[in-house]
Amino acid sequence: MELYRGRLIDHLHLVVRDIKASRRFYGALLEVLGIPIGGEAEDYFWADELFVSSADSRAALGVLTGRHHLALQSKDRAMVDTFYEAGLAAGGKDNGAPGERHYHPGYYAAFLLDPDGNNIEAVFHGEAKRRAAAVVVSF
Template identity: 55%
Template sequence: MQFHQGRLIDHVHLRVSDLEASRRFYRAVLDAVGLRFTSESPRHFACDELWVDRADGPVSRVHLAFQAKDREAVHAFHEAALANGGRDNGGPGERSYHPGYYGAFALDPDGNNIEAVFHGPTERSADSVVVRPRT
């Protein structure tokens, strides 16, 4: 068994009102930025540090940003979001947050503010960190 993890966040858990609508939305937008579900069942789905299941009570209200490899992926994310139950919350374009920040925003089926962002050309030491539990 092994896990691929990032730097700061262990996981983000979204509680949604309509799991199947969210499953369609997130499958499409994650595919647009080059990611796939890493776990899936009738009761949940997950991708790396993101876990989504149906809420028994209030739904989540968060801002969640996915890393995009380039500007084209930001555009693909936005198109996929709008075609799969999302609502526009800011089309693809440069933002004033820092030089090179290029993002797009969409509200998911429950109103969470979901973003894809490209920070400009970078060099990464690795695509992910591999974590293997000790037995």
């Protein structure tokens, strides 16, 4: 059996109640992460692998998505901190201030709830984890 070793997620579609509130929230977070909005219209926007639409969009079929947890990669702790502050300023709700987490040494993250209650995380895995990954890749 041969396995495809690409990215696990090709894209993710969130269907939201208020597309303008979501555009404001995600636009602020994505700007901090250095990810540009790739395209948008009245009923949707997208950036990289994330597609967000209103329920009345042709892409949504009138159904809101349930609560999701999205973890977005950050290049360092400062980016996690800025992500958290920008998200709060853009209408997000605190779901865990920036700080170390118990998942593994060096796991630094912040959590926000978006306007629809999705748990949006920014995570930096720390230098030790990054060095370990580089060693594995170099073999």
